[in-house]
Amino acid sequence: MHSIKEIFKKGPGPSSSHTLGPMNAALYMKHCHPQADAWKVRLQGSLALTGKGHLTDDILIRTLGPATEVTFDLKGTPVHPNTMYITALQDGEELETVQFVSIGGGKLEINGVPAANTPEIYPHSTMAAIRRWCKEQDITLDQYVDMVEGPGLNDYLDDIMDAMLASVREGLAAEGILPGSLKLKRVAKELHEDALACTDPDEIFHLLLASYAFAASEQNAAGGFVVTAPTMGSCGILPALIYHFLHDRNYSRAQLLKGLKVA
Known part of the structure; x- marks a missing residue:
């Protein structure tokens, strides 16, 4: 088995392959070309077909900056369903074009070089x-x-727990319609208000947990920062439990850190 750090990762929703991976690719390019003043991104395969709905273009522009042109190449033949090309520009001149493949979990293949395998510890x-x-x-x-x-895991998981709790807290405060053509209404805040107004202990428990899980999941759907647990699609379950045990059952953070280690 791999390190727990490979399971719990922070990043923008709603997809580790469609948003976390592209964000990491953009950060890589910014690190390689800090002098770049503009960027061009070409998305292929699934990133082109469903990238708009998965906010791929949004996270690329948010990461690289407003001087970013994103195109959806629906005719090209990708080397992998999640292929993208990022070009760094300075004063209108091309500095470098790099091919990225988002292979899942935020990991990348760069110019055909597979991502380094993490050791099983x-x-x-x-x-x-x-x-x-x-x-x-x-x-x-x-x-x-x-x-x-070994040492360092507590600090890592403490940061992860903060991100989990924030995804629930921010989701409970948010209202309105989620991005996308379905125009789905956020429901977490209403569920939480129903729970607080309820008098049946069993029903309160179920409504609270549902509101917490919806809160984190809606943050994910809106492109907010969540924690892969172990994917972004399942980002509501563990945070809901963590939030519940911390705020409703008065468990200590030290107890919950132990829980995350075992989970």
């Missing part, structure tokens, strides 16, 4: 083996994670 591959080993060593599951991951 966990010595066991099944839950039964992990539990058996922990019993032999007389340690808890979160202690097992600490042992394998």
Whole structure:
């Protein structure tokens, strides 16, 4: 198994391949060409066909700046369904064009070079083996994670938890219509208000959790920053639980960090 850091990542919704990957590609180009004053981006394959609905052009312009021209190439033959070309310009002259393939999870292939494989750091591959080993060593599951991951994980997950909580909090405060042709209305705030007005304890519990999950999911749909858990499509479930246990059940952040490690 890979590091937990490979599972929990922050980024703009609604898709790790259509928004997080393109954002990372744009950041790569800005790092390589800080002198660039304009950009051209050509999207192919799925990025061209569904990129508008997935806010791909929006995140590219937000990251590269307003002097960015995004085109949707529906006729070209992509090397991969999620192919894009970013050109850096200075004073109208081309500096470099780079081919990116967004392979999922925000990872990129750059000019045909595969993304570096992250090492598998966990010595066991099944839950039964992990539990058996922990019993032999007389340690808890979160202690097992600490042992394998090493120092720095708490700080990383503390930042991840802040992002999860923010996605719920901001989603609960938002109103209006979500981006896209379906014109879906946000419902998280109304669900939360219904929960606060409810007198049935069981119904309150269900409405609260639903409102939290909808809040994070609606932030994702609107292109807000969420946490992959493990994908952006499932970004509402764990944050809803974290928010509930912190604010409604008075669990400590230290307890919830242990929970994230085991989750």
